Amino acid sequence: MNTERAQQRSTHQTIAAIFNRAASTYDHVGPAFFAYFGSRLVELAHLAPGEHVLDIATGRGAALFPACDAVGFSGRVIGIDLAPAMVAATHAEAIARGDTNITLLPMDAASLAFADATFDAVLCGFAVFFLPDALAALQEWQRVLKPDGRLVLSTWIDPFGPELEWFAPLQRTVLPLPAAPACSGTEPPIFDTPAGLTALLARAGFIEIAVQVERARFVYADEETWWASLWSHGIRGWLESVERERGAAAVQHFKETAFALLREGRQPDGFPQTSSALLGRATRTALAE
Incomplete structure (x- = not known):
């Protein structure tokens, strides 16, 4: 158990460090696909x-x-993130917007510092698959929901789409992707199919589960913007691993190869990427304890 906790702490620290370094440009380079799916x-x-x-x-x-806009001044929105730099940047933006009903806190999504039945709704965009124990985290999220409260979350089916079907195979030729974090429970969670996400939410005790596929087309103006975008989100962690384990030349080679493949798909409006995601909505049962 101590070993498992140590591994989870290490995973948390690694993820937080990656997103700390990405915070200044996260969803602020290229098309704002996180903003689209967040809305x-x-x-x-x-x-x-x-x-x-x-x-x-x-x-x-x-x-x-x-x-924040939806609940108005009479409502309250609390945003939490594992990365303190992300919290600080978003807090500054909230101040600039003049939002007085927002609170930002650094916090572990799997261990929430809130009382039972605190929230009418819990939102989570593209993060549940990072958690070492997704099932336990979902049960924790249900705990802080009021009876009949709603959970709405998103996971990726394919962030890069058919236009960039070469991306994952190219990654594997440079440096194999890290294994998914170990997850407790009798069966590993499946995040990228409607049936898999539905089953996970049901195992966590949610009811009235509905999962839908959402696709959206985003366009990058040029290759360098696309490249900068990779460094602004989770792929940054893989790029840093390549640089650390294979050297800067390997990163440059990956970039040059990717640019050549990217140019093959150029369209009149730029470089398109059709991202597909799952959007799930579920309800905490009124009888949940």
């Missing part, structure tokens, strides 16, 4: 004025700020 989460949550909302892994506020 969709808020739409599916059907937030009402005066409600209290928790946004888990808030990042740079992709769902936080639309949620």
Whole structure:
């Protein structure tokens, strides 16, 4: 058990460090696909004025700020993130916007410092798959929901789409992707199919589960913007691993090869990427304990 906790702490520290370094440009380079999907989460949550909302892994506020607008001054939105730099950057943006109903806190998504039945809705954009024990985390999120409260979350099916079908194979030729974090439980969670996400939410005790596929087309103006975007989100961790284990020349080779493949798909409006995601909505049962 001590070994497992130590591994989880190490995983948390690694993830936090990556997103600390990415915080200044996260979803602020290229097309704002996190902002798009964050707005969709808020739409599916059907937030009402005066409600209290928790946004888990808030990042740079992709769902936080639309949620703030939806609940109004009589409501409250708390955004948490494992990366302190992300929290600081988003806090500064909230101040600049003049939002007085937002609180930003550094916090582990799997261990929430809130009382039972605190929130009308919990949002989580593209983060549940980072958690060492997704099932336990979902049960923790259910704990802080009020009876009949809503959870709305997103996971990736394919962030790069058919236009960049070469991306993952190219990654594997440079440096194999890290294994998924170990997860307790009888069966590993599946995040990228409607059936898999539905099953995970049901195992966590949620009811009224609905999962839908969402696709959206995003366009990068040029190759360098696309490259800068990679360094602004989770792929940054893999790029840093390549640089650390294979050297800067390997990163440059990957970049040059990727640019050549990227140019093959150039369209009149730029370099397109059709991202597909799952959006799930579920309800805490009124009888949950």
